[in-house]
Amino acid sequence: MNKQIIFNLPVKDLDKSKAFFAALGFTFNQQFSNDQAAFMVVVEDCIQAMLMTEDFFKSFTNKAVAQAREANEVIICLSCESPQEIDSLIARAAAAGARIPHPPEDHGFMYDQGFEDLDGHLWNLVWMAPQA
Template identity: 70%
Template structure:
């Protein structure tokens, strides 16, 4: 079995969150999706996000659920293949109801911008120029 990264994220409205990530072009794994959760496929066989209702998420932990619109525990960073992919995903996120917490940052060798999804989780998209060798 390949190693995978699966992010478990609490969401307030599962259907709205599914629609948000579908608008970004991500698919879902129906085998592990249902009334309480939906598995977003970010990178096939490698990176997934399990969107879970807050009620179900609470059954997995013994601490309060952080309200991501009020406080952040982490920033999820995804690499992109080009500046254009960064800009395209940001535009899709904003059109689907997300917001950008800061303008894009261009460091020459690296370009990035972030978005906040509809539940307040922060995602940073980054493109890094190939190294010349």
């Protein structure tokens, strides 16, 4: 079995978060989803996320849950196939309600831009030139 990355994100409104990420083209595996969590497929057989209601997320830890709009613990970085894919995802994220904190950065060998999802989690999209 190949290694996979599955990360858990607390969300305030599971249905709104599912709609937001569906607008970006992510899919959900209903077999591992319920009214407390949704198993989101970011990259088939490689990267998934479990979107969890805050109360359900809290049941897995005795630590306080960071409020991503106020503090940040992680930036989720997703590689893309091209700068155009980044621009397309950013446009869809903005249309679905994301906050876009900065314009795209083009360094020649690398192109990136990010967004904050509905709960304030930071996502960074990056493309690296093959020759870099």
